[in-house]
Amino acid sequence: MNQITSACVLSEAEHHLLSLAANETDTAIIITDHLGRTLYLNDGFTRMLGYTLADMQGKVPSAVVSGLHTNATALASVREHVTSRESFRTEILIYDRRGKPLWIAAVINVVKNDEGECTRMVGVWTDITNTKMHEVLQHKALHAIAREAPIVDVMQLICLEVERIAPEVTVSIRRIDPSNRLWTVGAPSLPAHYVRAMDGITLDCGIEGSEVPGLEGQLVVFGERSATSFWGERTELAQACGLAMCWWRPIRSGDGQTLGTLAFYYRERHHPDNLHRRLADVSVNLCSLAMEREASKKKIRRLAYFDSLTGLPNRSSLVAQTDTLLVDAARMERPLAVLFLDLDRFKQVNDSFGHPAGDMLLCEVAKRLKKCLGEKDIAGRLSGDEFVVVLTSCNADDAVARCETIMATIREPVILGSMSVTPTASVGIALFPQHGDSIGTLLPHADMAMYRAKAAGRHRYSIFDPDLNRAAQENLKLERALREALQSDQLQLHYQPQVRLEDGGIHGVEALARWSHPEFGMVPPQRFVALAEEGGMIAELDRWVLRTACRQLSEWRRLAIAIPHVSVNISPTTFSDQALPGLIAQTLADHGLRASDLMLEVTEGVLLNTATDGFANLNSVHDQGIGLSIDDFGTGYSSLSYLHRMPVNELKLDKSFVHELESNESARTLAKAVMSIGASLGLSTIAEGVETDAQRQILTRHGCKVAQGYLFARPMSATTLVAWLNHWKPAAGSSFHVGSS
Structure with a gap:
C-alpha cells in the first residue's frame, strides 16, 4: 500500500514539473486531435498570441491565426500535411488576436497508438518575427538596391514592408536637399494631399517634437501642439487624415551627415513599442545605404558627363x-x-x-x-x-x-x-x-x-x-614628314654669328634648325617648330639640336676655329624635363666641351612658372656653369621682380624693337630701358635682327655690346661659317655690311 501511495505522489510531482515546463516557456505548445482540432494549449501560446483554450477549443489553428498577408501556398501545405497525418516543419506569417502579424517557426509531430494510427498532433511554435523581419525587409531592400532600382522604388518598398509587419504604422521617408528642405521619396499609404502639404518644409521645422526618455527621435502628438508651432498649423490637416501621432528619426550617413527623415504615423495614440523601434533601426540603416548609394551614382554620373571644375x-x-x-x-x-x-x-x-x-x-x-x-x-x-x-x-x-x-x-x-x-x-x-x-x-x-x-x-x-x-590635311602630312625627318636625321643646323659691336669680334654663334624637304621645299622654322610642339616632338627636336651643336663646336675646336660658345634654344616643355641637366652634362662630356662653351636660350615663361621642374632646372644648369639667356626679352609678361633673383647671364632684345629703332621713339626708349636693366643687373644684352648700320649705331650709343642679324651675316651652314670667318676682320668702329648667305 505504501509503495502505491509513493508512486502516486511521484506521479503528481512529475505532472507538476511537466506543467511548469509547458506553461512557463515562451514557446507556444498546442495539441490537436487527429483531425487537427484544438484540444490543449499552454500559457506560452496565450502570451504569444492572446488566444486562450476557450477561444481555440475544437478549432483548427491555421483557420484562426491566418490573415491578410499569410502566404496562401504555405497555408495550403500546412493543411495538406495535417490531412495526411504527417509530421512537418514550416515558417509562416500569422496574426495574433489583435491582428498584429508575427512570423513563427512551427514543428508539428504526429502521436500514434500501438496500431500506428494518428491519435494526436503536437505543435511547438517559436516566434521568429525579429529574425524574419530583418531577413525579409533587408533582403528585399538590399536586392532592390543591388539591381539599381530607382531610389523612389526602394523607399516605397521599405515603407510597404514596414507597414505589412506593423499594420498600425503608416510610414513616410523624406530626403533633404542642399537648402535643408525635405521632400518625400516614399509614403505610399499617406494621403496625397498631406504629402504635398509636407513637401518643402525645412528640417528646422521638422525637428519640432518631444524628446521621450529611452526613445530616439522626436514624438509629435498633433492635437497637443500650439497653434503657432509648425505642427500646430498642420494639426487640422493631420487629424482630417486620421493621424493622431508621428514619431520620426533622422537618417544619417556614415560620417554623420543628415540625409533625410523616417517617420512612423499612428492613427491612435500609441507610443512606439519594441517592434517599432527595431523596424525603425533596420529601416534607417537601409535608407541611409540607399541614399548614399544614390548620391554616389549621381557623383559618378556627374564625373562621367560633367566637368568637375566648371x-x-x-x-x-x-x-x-x-x-x-x-x-x-x-x-x-x-x-x-x-x-x-x-x-x-x-x-x-x-x-x-x-x-x-x-x-x-x-x-x-x-x-x-x-x-x-x-x-x-x-x-x-x-x-x-x-x-x-x-x-x-x-x-x-x-x-x-x-x-x-x-x-x-x-x-x-x-x-x-x-x-x-x-x-x-x-x-x-x-x-x-x-x-x-x-x-x-x-x-x-x-x-x-x-x-x-x-x-x-x-x-x-x-x-x-x-x-x-x-x-x-597639309599640316598632317607635314607633321608626319617631320617625324620621319627627325628619325632619319634629315634636318640641318645653321649658325648665325653674334658680333661684339666695339671691335667686331665674335661673341658666339646661335644654332638654328633648318629643314629642306623634297616635296615641301624649305619649311620655315616657325612652322615646323610649332608642328613639333603640337605633335609632341619638341623634346626630340631640342635634344637633336643640342647634340648636333655640341658635336659641331667640338669639331671647330679640333680645327682651331675660334668660336667662344654656341647658343641653343630650349623649349619650355623640354626645360621642364627633370632629366635635362643630366643630359646636358653628359652631352658636353661626350664631346670634350666645358660648361662655358654652351649658352641655353629660354623664354620668360620658364622663369615665371616656379611651380614646374623647369624652374629647378634653371639653378641646376647654372650650377654646372652653363650660361642662360632670356630669349625675346620684353615681348611677354616680363617680371623684373623675378629677374634679379634668377641665374641669368644675358638678355636678348627682340627684333621687333630693333626694326623700329630708326622710326619709332617709343621703340628706342624701350630698347634703351632693356639695355639699362641688363647693365644694372650685370647682364649682357644681345640685339637680334640688326639689318642696317643705322640700327647698329643707335644700339651702340645706348650701350649695346653684342648684336646679330643680316647686317653681319645670315644663318649659314657650318662650312660656310668657317669661310665667312676667314673674311670677317672689320676694324673697330668701321661700318658693317651684309655678310654671306
Missing part, C-alpha cells in the same frame, strides 16, 4: 547632347551653329597669377557662357581653356551676332585676387548643314576656324572655310 558638360556629354540637337535640326530643317572658344593668353594668367587664379577665371567664363545660352542651347568645356557653345536655330548671321555678344560678355573684367584681368577669347564658327552634318565633323571645323581667328590677332572670330580643311 560644372559644364564635358566632351562626351557635349557630343551626346549635340547629336540629339542635330537629329532635331535635320528633321525640322533648321540651321545650327557650333562655336569653338579658346581663351587668349590663358597660360600667361596661370604663369603670372598661379593655377588657382586660372581656375577662378575658367569658372567665371563658364558662368558667363551660361548667361548667353538660349533655352535649347548648350555649352561645354572640352579641356584646358577650350569651350564649345552649340546654338540651335541659328544661321550664319545669327551665329555672328551671338558670337559677338558672347565675346563681349567674356571680355568684362574679372578680379583675380587683388588684380583685375580682362579676358578675351578667339572663336571659330562651323554651321550645320553647310560645314558638316555631325559633331565629329563640325567640331574640328570650328577648331580650325578658331586657330585662324587666333592667328589673325586674337579676340576675333572666324567662320570655317573649306580651305582650312585642306590646310589641316
